[in-house]
Amino acid sequence: MRPLALALLTLTIPLAAQSNISNALLEETIIHSGTAGQFESAQKDYCAAVVKGGAPACLIFSTATFGQSDRYFTVLPFASFIHYDQGKYTDKGLTPEEAKALSARRVPPIASNHESAIALHRDLSTLPTASNAEYPTSYFTEYRLRPGTSAAFLKAVHDFMLPAARKANLIEFEVFTTTVGESPDRILIVTxxxxxxxxxxxDPIESNMSVGQRTAWHSVAKELTQHRDTWIMRYRADLSTDPRSPAAR
Incomplete structure (x- = not known):
């Protein structure tokens, strides 16, 4: 199974975006060892270009520690899928010559790249009370569920995890699912x-559950989860472009 290069998804959509945007393109990239300088320079220019072309923001994350190095997540929020009928952000932000030159810089360092669309479930989340720049380190947990069990899993998140997250006063507890380009049985939770x-x-969430709630949550998670992974990722303010959140730039 391919590891999630997210931590998408902090793959998180910034606070300023969440009032009107719940979708995002998640680009998971692994680069060749020793090419970070070239890739980061090109990806920074890419972010500036797509925002110029109409993207609300372009957010870049990289491995903080405790995981595979040379891994990056690029997150592009979008309002609806109709955007993709109207042309990509790069088409509007760069001339063909500029796009070709940028691609010549970006592509060689890339060992693998995967794109998917993710959706934030606001009803299951507590939205961030601080910007990515203020709290740049995020903890991502990916659940790979048994086929067809996502509805039951999300109900358990609502019943057990969300109340505990609120009680713990977490800065952020966000729940994402994949809509296109990856398994619909993949759930991502970000704190x-x-x-x-x-x-x-x-664990602040489990610590704020009663004994009965913990037992029930563990039972559901064990029954429905095929695989679970965790990552710690950091927001790269030096590479990202987010005009809606000046403090995060």
Whole structure:
């Protein structure tokens, strides 16, 4: 199974975007070792170009630690899929000559690249109370579910995890599903870390469940989950372009 290069999805859509945007294109990229300088320079220019072409923002994340290096997530929020009937952001932000030159810089460092569309479930989430720049480190948990069980899993998230996340006063608890380009049985849950020292503490969500709630949650998760992975990713303000959140640039 291909590991998720997300941490998409902090793959998270920034606070300023979440009032009117729930969809995003998630680009998961692995680059060849030793090519980070070339890739990052080109990807920074790519972000600036797509925002010039009408993208609300272009957010870049890279591995913080405890995971595969040379991994990047690029997140482009979009309002609806009709956008893709109207031409891509790069088509509007670059001339054909500029696009060709940028591609010549971006493509050689890339070992693999995968695009998918993800959707934020606002009714299952507590939206961020701080910008990506203020809290750039995010903890991503990916659940690969048994086929056809996503509705039951999301109900358990609503019943057990969401109340505990609210009780824990988490800065962020966001739930994403894949809509196109990946398995519909993939669920991504994103929280933010104030610092790595938080990893020394008990899980804040499970700590705010009763014994009965923890037992019920563990039972559902065990029954419905085929595989679970975690990542820690950092938001790259130095590479991203987000005109709606000046503090995050």
């Amino acid at each position: 933010r870390l104030k610092n790595f020292a938080q990893l020394d503490q008990p």
